[in-house]
Amino acid sequence: MNASRRWLEAFLRQRLDSADLARRLAMLGVPVDAIEPLHPGLDQVVIGLVESVRPHPNADRLRLCVVNDGTQTRLNVVCGAPNVLTGKKYPFARIGVTLPGGVTLERRKIRGEPSEGMLCSARELGLGQEHDGILELDVEAAPGSPLLDALPVDDDRLVLDVGPNRPDLLGHKGVARELAYSYGLGFRLPVIPGASNAGLATLRREQSRTVVGGVTVGTDDPEGCPRITAVVIRGVKIGPSPTWLADRLRAAGVRSISNVVDATNWVMLELNHPMHAYDLARLEGAELVARRARVGEKVTTLDGVDRSLGPEMTVIADAKRAIGVGGVMGAANTEVSDTTTDLLLECAYFNPTRTRRTRRALGLSTDASYRFERGVDLWGLPEAQRRAAELIVATAGGRVEEGVDVCVSSWTRIAPN
Numbered sequence: 055m056n057a058s059r060r061w062l063e064a065f066l067r068q069r070l071d072s073a074d075l076a077r078r079l080a081m082l083g084v085p086v087d088a089i090e091p092l093h094p095g096l097d098q099v100v101i102g103l104v105e106s107v108r109p110h111p112n113a114d115r116l117r118l119c120v121v122n123d124g125t126q127t128r129l130n131v132v133c134g135a136p137n138v139l140t141g142k143k144y145p146f147a148r149i150g151v152t153l154p155g156g157v158t159l160e161r162r163k164i165r166g167e168p169s170e171g172m173l174c175s176a177r178e179l180g181l182g183q184e185h186d187g188i189l190e191l192d193v194e195a196a197p198g199s200p201l202l203d204a205l206p207v208d209d210d211r212l213v214l215d216v217g218p219n220r221p222d223l224l225g226h227k228g229v230a231r232e233l234a235y236s237y238g239l240g241f242r243l244p245v246i247p248g249a250s251n252a253g254l255a256t257l258r259r260e261q262s263r264t265v266v267g268g269v270t271v272g273t274d275d276p277e278g279c280p281r282i283t284a285v286v287i288r289g290v291k292i293g294p295s296p297t298w299l300a301d302r303l304r305a306a307g308v309r310s311i312s313n314v315v316d317a318t319n320w321v322m323l324e325l326n327h328p329m330h331a332y333d334l335a336r337l338e339g340a341e342l343v344a345r346r347a348r349v350g351e352k353v354t355t356l357d358g359v360d361r362s363l364g365p366e367m368t369v370i371a372d373a374k375r376a377i378g379v380g381g382v383m384g385a386a387n388t389e390v391s392d393t394t395t396d397l398l399l400e401c402a403y404f405n406p407t408r409t410r411r412t413r414r415a416l417g418l419s420t421d422a423s424y425r426f427e428r429g430v431d432l433w434g435l436p437e438a439q440r441r442a443a444e445l446i447v448a449t450a451g452g453r454v455e456e457g458v459d460v461c462v463s464s465w466t467r468i469a470p471n
Contacts (some may be wrong), residue, residue: 124198339373
């Protein structure tokens with residue numbers, strides 16, 4: 055389990071020291087195998103204020119900038135980025151600083167003009183792939199202030215050795231709960247930037263197949279999937295995730311894909327509830343149910359591999375075909391794309407033993423199967439759906455139409471909503 059120090063700080067509303075975290079977690083029975091700084095080399099980068107910009111006399115595409123780095127001396131910097139403007143602030147690396155890529159800055163002349171440092175792009179700082187323009191900073195901090203004081207990107211990844219008897223610690227909430235006890239603090243879910251009250255309230259509880267947003271939802275496999283929840287969100291706009299969301303996922307070792315997919319991954323990493331988003335328009339027969347796979351049934355999973363299924367496996371299916379391997383991986387035939395506007399979010403409980411056998415039979419181990427095999431919180435499905443809906447509306451827009459919670463086993467009907 056990869057845990058982000060900053061994510062845990064957001065739960066506890068307090069700055070934390072990674073070494074102290076490791077000691078406390080070890081005492082709580084969760085050894086920390088490694089502490090990995092995510093952005094080493096940024097501690098010497100400061101905030102620079104560009105006081106003037108003029109054309110380079112010997113190069114059409116270069117410009118000469120005068121930079122205030124908080125000292126008494128103004129520095130001359132040659133810059134080729136088109137977006138540098140007078141009066142704006144940017145990350146600045148002085149002479150002698152070694153950037154994350156291993157380049158140590160030296161005083162030199164560029165086309166006959168001295169350059170005494172570097173105004174940095176996100177790529178040069180290891181904060182992204184954008185390198186066509188310098189990273190503009192909208193901060194109140196004074197010139198010369200450490201970049202890490204103004205830009206909250208410093209983080210440590212803690213590699214936790216979570217035992218098979220503690221699946222609750224495979225999400226940041228579970229880890230934060232243990233730390234809250236250790237520190238004597240309260241804890242609560244981090245605030246989602248841009249979130250409103252337009253999210254999901256409660257899920258309508260049903261005991262058999264029902265209709266939500268025009269789609270029939272249920273489970274015909276009460277042993278393999280005794281509980282399934284679904285939420286319909288319409289009018290979303292698929293696109294890149296905001297920086298705060300993408301950075302949080304990267305801190306936990308997960309690649310950012312899109313705002314909607316990232317929202318489901320966020321919930322998995324935060325609450326230990328894997329879930330899946332389907333393009334509502336690609337469901338055939340307006341149906342989403344959990345059932346046993348049919349003899350000879352095949353599905354192409356999201357990794358592009360054609361897989362043969364068997365009746366001992368649980369699948370998520372529409373009216374005509376399998377659209378996901380229960381507890382393991384979704385299928386390519388209903389995945390969210392740039393043209394998606396309406397979503398159906400599914401969050402279910404899959405039998406751990408069934409999931410383990412399916413994973414072994416298919417030779418397909420995923421973050422989802424790792425969690426379902428160990429057992430997710432059966433009672434936490436509604437919370438996961440509410441959190442995902444909140445994230446999606448905040449980052450992709452849209453409106454939450456309605457949600458449903460189908461429990462088909464008598465022992466799940468008492469579950470809180």
